[in-house]
Amino acid sequence: MRLKKLSLRVRIFFAMIVLVLIASILIAGVTIYQYNEEAIDYHKERLERKERAIISDINYVIKETTYPVETEKVSLIFKDEIYRIAAIHGMKINFYDLDGTLLKSSKASFEPDSIIKCIDVEILNAISNTAEHRYVVKNEKNGETFQSSYTYIYDSKSKPLAILNLPYLENDDFLNKELNEFLERLGYAYLFMMFIAIILALLLSKYITRTLKTVSDKINETRLEKRNKKIDIESSSEEISTLVNSYNSMIDQLEESAVQLATSEREQAWREMAKQVAHEIKNPLTPMRLSVQSFQRKFNPEDENIYQKVDEYSKTLIQQIDTMSSIASAFSNFAKMPAQKNETLNVTNIVKLALDIFSEDYIEFSSDENEIMANFDRTQLIRVITNLVKNGIQAIPHDKENPKIKVKVASENDMVKITVEDNGIGVSDENKNKIFEPKFTTKTSGMGLGLAMVKNIVETYKGSITFTSQQEIGTTFTVTFPKI
Numbered sequence: 001m002r003l004k005k006l007s008l009r010v011r012i013f014f015a016m017i018v019l020v021l022i023a024s025i026l027i028a029g030v031t032i033y034q035y036n037e038e039a040i041d042y043h044k045e046r047l048e049r050k051e052r053a054i055i056s057d058i059n060y061v062i063k064e065t066t067y068p069v070e071t072e073k074v075s076l077i078f079k080d081e082i083y084r085i086a087a088i089h090g091m092k093i094n095f096y097d098l099d100g101t102l103l104k105s106s107k108a109s110f111e112p113d114s115i116i117k118c119i120d121v122e123i124l125n126a127i128s129n130t131a132e133h134r135y136v137v138k139n140e141k142n143g144e145t146f147q148s149s150y151t152y153i154y155d156s157k158s159k160p161l162a163i164l165n166l167p168y169l170e171n172d173d174f175l176n177k178e179l180n181e182f183l184e185r186l187g188y189a190y191l192f193m194m195f196i197a198i199i200l201a202l203l204l205s206k207y208i209t210r211t212l213k214t215v216s217d218k219i220n221e222t223r224l225e226k227r228n229k230k231i232d233i234e235s236s237s238e239e240i241s242t243l244v245n246s247y248n249s250m251i252d253q254l255e256e257s258a259v260q261l262a263t264s265e266r267e268q269a270w271r272e273m274a275k276q277v278a279h280e281i282k283n284p285l286t287p288m289r290l291s292v293q294s295f296q297r298k299f300n301p302e303d304e305n306i307y308q309k310v311d312e313y314s315k316t317l318i319q320q321i322d323t324m325s326s327i328a329s330a331f332s333n334f335a336k337m338p339a340q341k342n343e344t345l346n347v348t349n350i351v352k353l354a355l356d357i358f359s360e361d362y363i364e365f366s367s368d369e370n371e372i373m374a375n376f377d378r379t380q381l382i383r384v385i386t387n388l389v390k391n392g393i394q395a396i397p398h399d400k401e402n403p404k405i406k407v408k409v410a411s412e413n414d415m416v417k418i419t420v421e422d423n424g425i426g427v428s429d430e431n432k433n434k435i436f437e438p439k440f441t442t443k444t445s446g447m448g449l450g451l452a453m454v455k456n457i458v459e460t461y462k463g464s465i466t467f468t469s470q471q472e473i474g475t476t477f478t479v480t481f482p483k484i
Contacts, residue, residue: 009205009206009209010205012201012204012205012209013201013202013205016197016200016201016204016205017194017197017198017201020190020193020194020197021194024186024190024193024194027186028183028186031179031182031183031186032179032183035175035178035179035182038175039170039172039175042175043147043168043170046168047136047147047149047166047168050089050091050166050168051149051151051164051166053089054085054089054091054093054164054166055151055153055164057085057088057089058078058085058153058164059153061077061078061081061085062077062153062155062156062161063156065077069155069156069161070161071097071098071103071161071162074095074097074103074104074161074162075095075103075104078095078104079104082095082104082105082106083106085106086106091166091167091168092105092106092107092166092167093105093106093164093165093166094106094164094165094166094167095153095162095163095164095165096118096119096150096162096163096165097162097163098160098162098163099124100118100119100120100121100123100124100163101117101118102117102118103162119150119163119165123135123137123150127150127151127152127163132151133151133152133160134149134150134151134152135149135150135151136148136149136150137149137150144169144170145169145170146167146168146169146170147167147168147170148165148166148167148168149164149165149166149168150163150164150165151163151164152164211244215243215244215247219247230247230248230251292313292317342375342376342377343375343376343377343378344373344374344375344484345373345374345375345376345378345381346371346372346373347372347373347374347376347381347409347416347418347483348367348369348370348371348372348409350376350378350381350382350385351365351367351381351385351407351409351418352365352367353382354381354382354385354386354389355385355389355407357386358389358393360393360403360405362402362403362404362405363389363405363407364404364405364406364407365407365408366406366407366408366409367408367409367410368408368409368410368411369409369411372409372410372411372416372483373483373484374416374481374482374483374484375461375482375484376461376481377461380457380460380461383453383454383457384454384457384458384479385407385418385420387451387453387454388420388454388477388479389405389407389420391422391451391477392405392420392421392422392424392475393405393422394424395422395424395425395426395474395475396422396423396424396425397424397425400423400424402423403423404422404423405420405421405422406419406420406421406422407419407420407421408421411483412480414482414483415480415481415482415483416480416481416482416483417478417479417480418478418479418480419476419477419478419479420476420477420479421474421475421476421477422474422475422476423473423474424474424475425471425472426469426470426471426472426473426474426475427467427469427471427475428471432469435451435467436451436452436455436465437452454479458479458481461481461482462481462482463479463480463481463482464479464480464481465477465478465479465480466478
């Protein structure tokens with residue numbers, strides 16, 4: 001599972017290093033196996049060469065001897081010659097009769113049981129049953145390996161005369177020394193190869209993943225709301241080219257989809273806006289129409305109360321006209337982005353000034369400092385404060401005991417923090433995600449554009465607005481933006 005979490009570059013690097021290590025281990029293993037096989041063949045061939053040479057000398061002695069060539073006379077025939085032959089060929093020589101009893105040994109003096117006095121029956125049977133009348137026994141003693149060959153020697157008439165035994169010690173010191181020297185040289189070579197492999201693995205993994213990193217960075221930078229650049233790679237593999245072409249094709253489709261989506265959203269927004277404007281305008285038009293119709297039906301120039309009735313009709317029409325005017329102003333203010341004048345303002349004074357228009361005596365103001373400077377448009381900042389305070393006032397029920405709105409200005413690090421806290425009805429959980437959406441309102445009147453406009457203004461000046469609320473306890477709005 002951890003391997004899957006590694007990056008492609010790291011996996012390529014480790015794969016190459018592991019490959020070199022496995023190759024070195026396999027070659028070292030094959031080398032050791034080959035040396036062991038060669039050692040076995042070497043000892044086998046060496047024993048055979050020694051045996052042929054010794055038999056040749058033995059045949060010459062048998063040919064030149066003056067003793068009768070008989071099994072019983074072997075000890076006399078080779079009384080002195082056995083030592084000469086053993087010394088020349090550097091091997092011990094033992095003669096046994098055909099029944100396996102020791103006749104003569106090149107070891108002049110030996111302790112009891114240091115030389116086998118009789119050949120084992122199984123060995124005798126093996127010698128007599130083979131075509132070459134030869135048998136080799138292999139055993140280990142004290143960590144050393146010995147071979148012992150048994151073969152017939154013949155007289156001049158090819159009649160078996162005796163059994164020749166040649167004990168042979170497999171001395172691997174020379175071969176082991178060669179093997180160790182070879183493995184040492186091989187180790188140096190593989191250390192050098194490992195160093196080269198690490199460098200090549202780093203370069204190769206970087207080369208392979210560089211293009212993928214470029215593609216990954218481009219994909220991470222891809223945004224629906226902006227124009228995305230295509231990937232342009234001059235040289236790459238077929239697989240990478242396919243991936244890049246797929247990404248570039250996706251960018252074309254994404255750009256086309258973004259244009260279609262933007263057009264659709266604009267059209268939908270205009271349709272929704274038109275519906276909302278039509279609905280809000282129709283609301284005052286209906287009482288206006290009814291008032292005019294009623295005035296037409298009841299108009300009587302001779303009525304003594306005619307002037308009073310005309311005045312009442314006029315007030316009704318003016319009131320509805322003012323409502324329509326406020327509707328138009330609300331949409332105009334929402335659509336118009338605040339101008340970034342970047343005036344240097346004392347936020348404390350401006351917030352205090354914005355609160356002067358309210359007559360409610362339960363509005364409390366406090367500030368951590370008398371002077372907190374920031375770049376903000378004076379009119380827009382006043383609009384933010386008045387909208388938040390007005391929302392707080394409207395959120396407090398008329399029959400609420402001890403209504404309270406707290407407005408506080410504070411300085412936190414390099415930010416200005418303004419909080420507007422009320423003890424009104426709060427915001428329900430289902431409405432918390434909609435609170436800053438245009439046209440959303442929980443009131444029976446109003447356009448639902450106030451908080452959306454406040455959010456628009458604050459974000460224009462690189463600030464943010466958040467809120468916390470508990471039903472029947474109250475709501476706190478927090479506005480933050482950079483200070484000077």
